[in-house]
Every structure is written in structure tokens, then in C-alpha cells.
Amino acid sequence: MIKPNSSFPVFIVENLEEAKSFYLISFGFSVAFENEWYLHLVSESGIQVGFMLPGQPTQPEIFQKAHDGNGIIFSLEVDDADLAYAEAKKHSLNIVLELRSEDWGQYHFCVKDPNGIYLDIVQAIEPTEEYQQGYEIK
Helix, strand or coil, X not given: CCCCCCCCCEEECCCHHXXXXXXXXXXXXXXXXXXXXXXXXXXXXXXXXXXXXXXXXXXCHHHCCCCCCCCXXXXXXXXXXXXXXXXXXXXXXXXXXXXXXXXXXXXXXXXXXXXXXXXXXXXXXXXXXXXXXXXCCC
């Protein structure tokens, strides 16, 4: 069995500078590594995310195409979704899903970053009885 000890997504995007600015200003990430074709960010709580330009000759063919905005949700969990939503509105982030509660135990909203990545800003809440049985007690 493979036992991971950490994880981070890497998004292949067209604009590293926009990614850098957006995540540093809007979410408080810091640059962990940066060169002309790759950017790796980390938050105070240890969340990591990477961004790479498409078409890099050092990368295999499977890592050449830019993300098209579909099929990925980058979820960021917060303690207070109301506060996060107020901040998103204050800073005119591109809110694509308004703040709402979900029966499965999420209070969340969604923004779209400058490279087309959907970020689901999530606060865990108590699920309805229907969904409680789906959660394992640990």
C-alpha cells in the first residue's frame, strides 16, 4: 500500500503572475518556490498548491495542456464562511456560486480564479439526518 504523507494539486495555467497575485492577496498564500515556468505556494496552515505553464519541454506530454476550467473543484475549508464571503465581496472576487447551506454538511460559496479554476470555500456544518449515515465516526 502507498502511504502518502502530503498532497498538493498542480494546475497547468496560462498565467503564473495572475495566479500568484490572486492567491497571495486573496488567500494569504506565500511563495515557496518560483521560476519562469513553475510557481509553488503555501498557506500559513500548510496548504500547498502549484501552478505550471503549459508546453514545458522538461515535462512529459501528459503535463503539457493548460487546464480548461472544467472537471476540477479546489476546495478550501474555512472556519467562518460568512466572514470569507464578506471578504470575497469586499475584494470583488468572481463569485460564481452564492453562499448557501447544503444538506450533506457544507456551508459554502464558490469563486473562479483568473485562470478559470473554481474554488469552493467551505465551512463544515452539521449534515441533515439523511446524510449523517454517510459519515464515518473516527
